[in-house]
Amino acid sequence: MLNVLKNRFEQGCKTSRYPKETVKLLPRYRGRPEIDPHAPPDVAAACAAACPQAAIDPSAMTIDMGRCVFCGTCERVAKGRFITFTQDFAIAVAEKEHLVTTGSIPALADHSRGHFKKLFGRSLQLRQVSAAGCNACEADLNVLATPFFDLARFGINFVASPRHADGIVVTGPISRNMKTALLQTYEATPEPRVVIAVGSCTLSGGPFRGSKEITEGLDSLLPVDLFIPGCPPHPMTNLHALLNFFK
Template identity: 65%
Template sequence: MLKIIKNRFEQGCKTSEYPKKPISLYRRYRGMPVINGQCSEEIVDRCAALCPQDAINSEEKSIDLGRCVFCGQCEAEGDGEFVRFSTNFELGSASRKALVTTGEMPDLADHSRRHFKKLFGRSLQLRQVSAAGCNSCEADTNVLNTPFFDLSRFGIDFVASPRHADGIHVTGPVSRNMKQALLATYEAVPSPKVVIASGSCAISGGPFYGSDEIVGDLNSLIPVDLYIPGCPPHPLTTLHALLKFFKQ
């Protein structure tokens, strides 16, 4: 016992102080895009042609974060003249429309104050549903349960049964084989309930966009309350979205 106590004092607290203190990610992380609206149309057209997800609208000079997989090809084209990715991980949105951005996002906390804080402000239980995901989104979600993030300290937990949940957290493009299982899980969650679409696959189909084997748009099946873009979303992106949407 004394060795355990000694070891605890030597190691100190491993849990991040975020959100009380800001946290900076490594410079190679691709977060919120910074878009140059004055960029020449030639470069914008080249970037749009390179985008594997058709996420760039060359006329509006915007990027659809719901489709974007943050591959960075648009940043490499023209040496970032049109797009460069910042290290800002605050990408969550309560609206699918707001994910089509020119570099700014609406405040999630304002939406939560008007809709969800009174319902889920003290405790939030979520059922994770992997609807044919590649396991990247699922792995980065599981990281939130490690001592560094310690999601439970905020009163947010992932539970085993949808009947014990306040909502579902969906990852993956929703394959045809997973469609019925997803709908059954959604129906099993007692009302009022929330739906979170996490990752570009759940939001738009991601790399599988346009395939007949997937649904690709979770909102076309069930109403989505919170969108968390990324491929996969960084754990801090998910944490920020959950805290802003349900707690602040």
């Protein structure tokens, strides 16, 4: 016990002080995109043509974060004259149409379901379902349990059984072979329940969009309450979304 206390004293507190203190991510992080409405039309068209996800609408000057994989191709093509990616990790939304943006995103707390905060404000148990994911989104959800993020200090935990859960967190493009398992997990979760879609694959099909083997958007199968874009979403994006939507 003395050695444990000694090590604890030497190491200090490893847990982030977020949300009490602001977190600044590394410069290479690509977060909320911003669009210059005065960009030359040819530059906007070039970005749209280069986008591997067809996420850019040059006529409306918008980008669909549900499709975007944040690869940065458009930013490199435009050289900062059309789209730039900020370090803002607060990009989750409560309504899917808000994923299509010129750069401004509604405050998540203003669009959260009030009864969810009343029901789950002090305890939220979630069952994570990987519906044919590549493990990137899954890994960045799992890391929330580490001492640095310590999700449990907010009363939020991932549980093994849907019968013990208040909702499900879905990752992956929802392959044909995983569709039944996902729906059964949803049905096994007692009401009232929440559904959270994490990652571009779950939101729109991601790189697999157009394939008959996957479902293009979880919202076509289940009522989704929270959309978290990214490929994968940064752990801070996931944490911010959970805290602002439910707490």
